[in-house]
Amino acid sequence: MSIRDSIRVCRDYNEMSRMAAEVFADYIKNNPHGILGLATGSSPEGLYACLVEKYNKGELDFSGITSFNLDEYYPIEPDNDQSYRYFMNHHLFDHVNINKGNTFVPDGTAADPDAFCRAYDEQIKAAGGIGLQLLGVGQNGHIGFNEPADELIGGTHLTELTESTIKANSRFFASADDVPRHAITMGIDNIMSAAGVVLVVSGKNKHGALMALLDAPEDPHVPVTLLRRHKNLMVFCDEDAYNG
Ligand code: GLP
Numbered sequence: 589m590s591i592r593d594s595i596r597v598c599r600d601y602n603e604m605s606r607m608a609a610e611v612f613a614d615y616i617k618n619n620p621h622g623i624l625g626l627a628t629g630s631s632p633e634g635l636y637a638c639l640v641e642k643y644n645k646g647e648l649d650f651s652g653i654t655s656f657n658l659d660e661y662y663p664i665e666p667d668n669d670q671s672y673r674y675f676m677n678h679h680l681f682d683h684v685n686i687n688k689g690n691t692f693v694p695d696g697t698a699a700d701p702d703a704f705c706r707a708y709d710e711q712i713k714a715a716g717g718i719g720l721q722l723l724g725v726g727q728n729g730h731i732g733f734n735e736p737a738d739e740l741i742g743g744t745h746l747t748e749l750t751e752s753t754i755k756a757n758s759r760f761f762a763s764a765d766d767v768p769r770h771a772i773t774m775g776i777d778n779i780m781s782a783a784g785v786v787l788v789v790s791g792k793n794k795h796g797a798l799m800a801l802l803d804a805p806e807d808p809h810v811p812v813t814l815l816r817r818h819k820n821l822m823v824f825c826d827e828d829a830y831n832g
Pocket residue numbers: 627628629630631632658659723724725726727731732733753757
């Protein structure tokens with residue numbers, strides 16, 4: 589199967605969000621004790637809104653669901669409104685009947701980040717592995733916070749953010765100086781081990797990353813291209829991202 593068979597080009601952000609949310613809704617219905625891998629950023633916000641809407645209509649039950657988030661800034665307090673824990677509570681967890689004790693986000697306050705990362709990988713394994721992983725992509729092709737590199741790291745790890753990511757993400761902070769310089773992120777093996785992967789790509793500024801996934805050779809300097817090897821990848825993009 590070619591990567592072109594995995595992609596669905598949607599009219600706009602809203603259609604992309606609705607279509608991708610359907611995949612998550614089906615997964616949750618079919619796997620009431622399923623394990624979700626979740627992502628943050630502006631790309632998945634609409635998808636979360638669709639899931640909350642479905643929950644409010646009585647179509648979804650999150651009570652048995654467990655979730656592991658991809659990444660978190662480091663250091664950051666969970667109640668900082670720029671933390672990914674805050675984002676997840678605000679966009680999804682506070683609005684559905686998920687047991688918050690079963691929602692895991694890397695700990696931006698971990699005293700020993702390496703020990704935390706090993707424990708996070710163990711927790712994912714002990715839960716049975718990720719059933720459906722949601723992903724966005726950075727303008728430079730990063731997934732989670734797996735930044736372009738000569739070689740990507742397999743497991744959860746502490747990483748240094750690139751200047752381009754700090755600049756791109758500074759739109760959410762008072763200034764670029766306020767963006768944490770590090771993050772804890774799941775690694776490429778964590779992502780590739782998920783049974784299914786849903787990638788959402790929206791906007792003209794993601795055109796380059798999307799085209800790299802579709803056409804460029806696999807290259808750790810554009811981490812998203814490694815997804816091409818995944819056996820069950822679903823890509824939802826909008827026309828802006830596709831046409832540039
Ligand atoms: C951050 C996150 C990624 C996300 C990316 C794109 O760097 N760590 O998981 O995919 O931003 O974000 P956005 O969807 O806001 O463009």
